[in-house]
Amino acid sequence: MNRRLIQRIGLGLLGTALALSAWVVWDNWGDTWLAAPSASSASTTPSASSAVDPALVERGQYLARVGNCMACHTARGGASMAGSRRIDTPFGSVFSSNLTPDMATGLGSWNADDFWQALHHGRSKGGRLLTPAFPYNHTSVISRNDSDALLAWLKSLPAVKQAPPAHTLVWPVGTQAALAVWRSLFFKPTPYKPDPAHTAEWNRGAYLVQGLGHCAACHSPRNRLGASGPVDDLSGGLMPVVNWYAPDLTRDAETGLASTPLADIVQLLRTGHAPQAQTSGPMAEVVQHGTQYMSPADLHAMAVYLQSRNAPGSASAATSVKTSVSPRVAEQGLKVYDRHCAQCHGEQGRGATTGAGQVAYPALAGNRAVLLRDPTNLVQMVLYGGFGPATAGHPQPFGMPPAVLELDDRDIAAVLTHLRTQWGNQASEVTPLQVNRIRASQGS
The missing domain is CATH 1.10.760.10 (Cytochrome c-like domain)
Structure with missing residues (x-):
């Protein structure tokens, strides 16, 4: 192999690396450069005298419960939504953000556009990429109206000055460069688009399951880089670190959803108990802090959607072969x-x-x-x-x-x-x- 050929190969590889780097940078921050500054983004500090619609705040509280935000953003024994809860991952630990309206350590200086950017694009105020321990693939499903309502409620909370500890992720996992590459491979905002082939109730259930409910965060298998499937992937899998198995919600053989009356599915989500099922482990926490507070209409919509995703299967969730035991x-x-x-x-x-x-x-x-x-x-x-x-x-x-x-x-x-x-x-x-x-x- 002559020197000129080696140089050409080297230049080709360098050009490819530069092109890929440019694509990753554009993929993660290009929209911020294209977007014109909006009226709301021009002011980072909300006026203390600005009136907030009480109904909007109440709706935001409801949505936060639907999303079970407290589970990650409240440390054990700590102030509500003040963050600093440790979340263990296969790559180290991350600590949740302070969502109270403290000006220095929380959301006090954030406006609606900043918050929408975090939910829809997984970027903090200023453009810093967030770790995917925050399920922004699911929060990108959430509508702008619901995002604004969530922020209105968070802004109504007592401000708590509490900066979260630094993440302890192994290098280079927590670096912005690594996060940018990961996002380009596995993340794309997926705002919900109603399916005209289904009813309004079905679409409401799909929106809740795929977005605020982020059910696939547990009920979807993850690859070696920690990425789960699409927001509607409910095919089940072993949850990393906590080591609980999240059943396949598309197989009646594992869940019985296709053959269970809708009223029983609603009861399970509302109370944690139903005639043929009880929740335990991580799902019990979801019911404890989240689904028990949902409206009957929303619970029924979720049940309709989940049941529609189930393919009727065999009566046994394991195997039809008899086991020979010594x-x-x-x-x-x-x-x-x-x-x-x-x-x-x-x-x-x-x-x-x-x-x-x-x-x-x-x-x-x-x-x-x-x-x-x-x-x-x-x-x-x-x-x-x-x-x-x-x-x-x-x-x-x-x-x-x-x-x-x-x-x-x-x-x-x-x-x-x-x-x-x-x-x-x-x-x-x-x-x-x-x-x-x-x-x-x-x-x-």
């Missing part, structure tokens, strides 16, 4: 169940209800959560226990005690295998290795 595992599983589980869930796995007819302990026979192909959530519940959400429709949920210090991996694998192979249940065996991996991933 006598030793079967005996061990029965002993553990009788000692630790039967008192609440019943000898035949039928569960128990309160005097008011509410579910106290869910039935395990025919339970889709028990039958899921991926047993991760079952292992999590046995290891760490937990409570369902406390809601107006179910104010005093019964809890599941943790067994992380009481049962070893073999005990947990055996008892879960017992649940998945008794009372008509037909699902795969859970192995001690599966339990050990989940236990190790949580550091216990």
